[in-house]
Amino acid sequence: MTLFESCVEQQTTESGEAHKYLTWRIVPLSGVLALQLQEDGRAALAPSVDASAPAVFAPHAGAGGRASAFLMTAPGAVVFVNGLPAASLTALQDGDEIALSASEVGRVYYTTDAEPEVVPYEETAEAEFCPRSKQRLHAGMPVVHCPGCGHPYLQSAEVPAYTYAEECEICHRASTLGLSWHPPEARLAGSFDLKAVLRRHATACAGAAAGEAEHAQ
Ligand SMILES: [Zn+2]
Secondary structure (H helix, E strand, O other): OOEEEEEEEEEOOOOOOEEEEEEEEEEEHHHHHEEEEOOOOEEEEEEEOOOOEEEEEEEEOHHOOOOOEEEEEEEOOOOEEOOOEEEOOOOOOOOHHHHHHOOHHHHEEEEEEOOOOOEOOOOOOOOOOOOHHHHHOOOOOOEEEEEOOEEEOOOOOOOOOHOOOOOOOOOOEEOOOOOOOOOOOOOOOOOOOOOHHHHHHHHHHHHHHHHHHHHHH
């Protein structure tokens, strides 16, 4: 389980103009995290739970090893889940948007997805095999547990079985060491949207080229 916290970064162009843009910072949800509204309107995550926090995220180890998370809100706190006022206790769903204000930076996102890690294999009562390389797994071998189904894959420099193909053989989750879910693209109000400008420019160029081609015929 992972939370995405907004992060304002600044980039200076060649002409010396400074542009602020919004990116997302990945925060693994492995313990209780408090959500606080900062003075600049940003919703920030903090590991220490302060009584003044309007909302708290709590991971929960569910039945069958399936982890889930809850959002608890303080009485009277203004917290929105997917645009609707949050109840005092909410069972979070993959892709939920949790907001403390209407501002782009006043929100965080939740996903059940997690960044897979390479860990030493722990032997189980029954013999297990890597679904891709078909090798028998032994204690201490470097493995990645697919975040989708939990199956262990061998992942070493010699046998990078987990990242060898694009998806998990069992559950078809993307078998990358990154996250398979990302928040929607966001930009700061009034900020410069370089991508939109480039898109407009590309359309204008394509239009001009088509016009020229027509003229040449
Ligand atoms: Zn899987």
